[in-house]
Amino acid sequence: xxxxxxxxxxxxxxxxxxxxxxxxxxxxxxxxxxxxxxxxxxxxxxxxxxxxxxxxxxxxxxxxxxxxxxxxxxxxxxxxxxxxxxxxxxxxxxxxxxxxxxxxxxxxxxxxxxxxxxxxxxxxxxxxxxxxxxxxxxxxxxxxxxxxxxxxxxxxxxxxxxxxxxxxxxxxxxxxxxxxxxxxxxxxxxxxxxxxxxxxxxxxxxxxxxxxxxxxxxxxxxxxxxxxxxxxxxxxxxxxxxxxxxxxxxxxxxxxxxxxxxxxxxxxxxxxxxxxxxxxxxxxxxxxxxxxxxxxxxxxxxxxxxxxxxxxxxxxxxxxxxxxxxxxxxxxxxxxxxxxxxxxxxxxxxxxxxxxxxxxxxxxxxxxxxxxxxxxxxxxxxxxxxxxxxxxxxxxxxxxxxxxxxxxxxxxxxxxxxxxxxxxxxxxxxxxxxxxxxxxxxxxxxxxxxxxxxxxxxxxxxxxxxxxxxxxxxxxxxxxxxxxxxxxxxxxxxxxxxxxxxxxxx
Numbered sequence: 001x002x003x004x005x006x007x008x009x010x011x012x013x014x015x016x017x018x019x020x021x022x023x024x025x026x027x028x029x030x031x032x033x034x035x036x037x038x039x040x041x042x043x044x045x046x047x048x049x050x051x052x053x054x055x056x057x058x059x060x061x062x063x064x065x066x067x068x069x070x071x072x073x074x075x076x077x078x079x080x081x082x083x084x085x086x087x088x089x090x091x092x093x094x095x096x097x098x099x100x101x102x103x104x105x106x107x108x109x110x111x112x113x114x115x116x117x118x119x120x121x122x123x124x125x126x127x128x129x130x131x132x133x134x135x136x137x138x139x140x141x142x143x144x145x146x147x148x149x150x151x152x153x154x155x156x157x158x159x160x161x162x163x164x165x166x167x168x169x170x171x172x173x174x175x176x177x178x179x180x181x182x183x184x185x186x187x188x189x190x191x192x193x194x195x196x197x198x199x200x201x202x203x204x205x206x207x208x209x210x211x212x213x214x215x216x217x218x219x220x221x222x223x224x225x226x227x228x229x230x231x232x233x234x235x236x237x238x239x240x241x242x243x244x245x246x247x248x249x250x251x252x253x254x255x256x257x258x259x260x261x262x263x264x265x266x267x268x269x270x271x272x273x274x275x276x277x278x279x280x281x282x283x284x285x286x287x288x289x290x291x292x293x294x295x296x297x298x299x300x301x302x303x304x305x306x307x308x309x310x311x312x313x314x315x316x317x318x319x320x321x322x323x324x325x326x327x328x329x330x331x332x333x334x335x336x337x338x339x340x341x342x343x344x345x346x347x348x349x350x351x352x353x354x355x356x357x358x359x360x361x362x363x364x365x366x367x368x369x370x371x372x373x374x375x376x377x378x379x380x381x382x383x384x385x386x387x388x389x390x391x392x393x394x395x396x397x398x399x400x401x402x403x404x405x406x407x408x409x410x411x412x413x414x415x416x417x418x419x420x421x422x423x424x425x426x427x428x429x430x431x432x433x434x435x436x437x438x439x440x441x442x443x444x445x446x447x448x449x450x451x452x453x454x455x456x457x458x459x460x461x462x463x464x465x466x467x468x469x470x471x472x473x474x475x476x477x478x479x480x481x482x483x484x485x486x487x488x489x490x491x492x493x494x495x496x497x498x499x500x501x502x503x504x505x506x
Contacts, residue, residue, distance in 0.1 A: 020153035027114040028404040031366035034322035047276045048084045055081035060235035067287045090283040093290035104186035112334035119157035121375035129385040137163030150185040151473045154395035160190030169503035174198040175494045186480040193223040196239030208489045222250040229262040245285035245292040253281030254297030261303045296333040298324035312341035313354020318361035325365030337362035339372030340391045347387040386466040393445045400441040
């Protein structure tokens with residue numbers, strides 16, 4: 001038995017040219033409903049009051065203001081106040097469930113319902129690894145991270161700005177990032193949102209790959225929209241929403257709500273603010289194009305009131321995730337919740353403790369799309385190579401957790417009880433031998449050996465084991481096929497766009 005189990009580990013760890021195709025995991029366990037209906041109704045009532053009395057600013061976006069005025073909102077200058085019921089009526093056209101198509105059709109994902117999709121960390125200016133420490137990200141790092149995400153079967157989505165390639169001009173780097181997702185992976189991906197024209201470039205590159213007619217009728221790209229909480233959309237964000245929605249693509253509307261900083265210190269008020277901001281962003285997408293897919297995003301945490309630094313993996317943020325999931329289900333939208341968040345600077349015990357707290361809250365809250373599920377360090381400032389693969393390994397365990405416990409007849413193992421009898425052991429019985437390959441999730445990076453064996457083999461901790469793993473994954477990486485004509489079309493588009501603009505480094 002031990003020798004056979006070792007062979008099983010070898011088979012599972014063997015490297016192939018293409019990773020396993022897992023397009024999400026079906027939630028077979030119930031969500032955790034933290035708040036009763038009357039509590040949710042209070043949040044909704046205070047949200048209506050906040051939106052009608054205080055309203056939301058739209059800065060430098062006259063088109064958004066025109067859309068709201070025509071829809072019946074009260075527009076005064078750049079402030080928009082929303083009459084009760086307006087946003088909910090607009091959101092009736094948003095799909096409850098939709099697909100984001102991947103370059104490889106076998107990797108197309110479903111967003112909504114009981115499906116859960118895991119995507120890596122997003123937006124980090126720095127990267128780190130045990131060999132070179134913390135440093136600004138480069139396009140080489142971006143490509144490496146895209147390849148590592150592609151190599152993991154537990155990450156269903158390539159993500160978006162996994163790190164900022166700071167060696168490229170600010171106004172042109174989005175082209176190289178989108179190209180990296182399309183070239184080095186065939187999983188679904190996210191495009192740029194830092195300016196409406198960059199969002200348009202991202203969509204145009206998707207059209208080159210998928211075909212203009214296909215993109216007109218199907219979602220193939222998403223954009224992660226962070227509004228300027230509290231209660232502000234600048235032109236970059238509202239313009240990006242309009243750009244994605246007009247093309248029938250999906251904006252993920254995510255407030256940046258920090259209790260005590262960008263929101264009140266009371267977490268129920270912070271949740272109410274976040275809910276209000278999400279409704280406005282999702283409804284704007286429907287004003288532009290009724291039926292455009294949107295995702296209800298949640299990012300609510302607290303700050304350390306002594307230092308002002310954001311804190312992650314806290315009980316308050318976990319509670320906020322549970323309520324966000326309930327609110328999204330009442331609205332009828334797919335929901336994005338927090339991932340493997342941490343304030344730690346290293347892939348250490350603090351990092352994994354906080355990340356597991358946040359990730360479990362996300363999964364149990366009913367999240368459909370878990371951005372930031374692998375690699376996050378230092379409160380979103382750093383993406384760690386080691387933590388990326390550590391988190392991805394743990395996501396494999398989450399796949400098993402979400403499936404719940406099977407109740408088919410063989411799972412009750414009555415034949416094993418008959419064979420073993422009182423006082424025996426089940427290690428080598430027929431039922432065990434039939435099921436040992438699939439009975440338990442076996443983490444690749446965890447060490448369960450005896451102390452002496454572990455010590456003789458170098459006594460390495462998980463971070464060191466993760467360091468070895470990501471290097472091996474890059475060494476054995478093989479890219480998915482990309483048609484040469486499509487590749488040429490992408491490169492030609494990028495070259496033409498770059499020639500049109502001078503480099504901007506700020």
